Amino acid sequence: MKTKLFLISGTFSAALLLAGCSTPPPQNSSNLCDIFKEHRAWYKAAANTRDKWGVPIHVPMSMMFQESSFRHNARPPMRYFLGFIPYGRASSAYGYSQAKTETWADYQRETNRRFASRGNFADAIDFMGWYMDKTYRINGVSKWDAYNQxxxxxxxxxGFQRGTYRNKTWLISVARRVDDRAQMYATQLASCEKELQRGWFRRLIGF
Incomplete structure (x- = not known):
């Protein structure tokens, strides 16, 4: 009996883990309040990242939208030789944050989170907080500066120190869009964060 219960419990836990990793993208990615109301656990994870790394929620969320459109299994497109023979992807970037394998390994080692997954939202946004914090410490870029972050x-x-972005007009345009979205997200979050901070019971009874 104990063995059966253990197997059932293990199967249920595995199912929950898989479900958490395959959360569908939000229906309205243009409104941060809607995103967090649809995925309540995301707000908690984003708030934890803010408290841990000192990064404002709207900046990594805007960067994440740009990188993956909030898809847990996003990755660069496959490249093809002669138009039909696949020969690999442009990089090892994967998941919500599009973290490359080697950079993710650095994050796991430095934060002692070896079981963190790029396909898990909470892990991915924590990674982005870690990266933004190092950007501030290495290059002196404010954590509120979405453009330069x-x-x-x-x-x-x-690459940033060498100015590799200066001749990439397309990248500068993308960075400006990230900054614009971050400002929009900040305004939206200010209007709904108090409601997001309420627990499920208080929401249920309308208090």
């Missing part, structure tokens, strides 16, 4: 995120700390 994104350029660091895309080009790497060394």
């Amino acid at each position: 994104y350029l660091n995120y895309h080009e790497g700390w060394g």
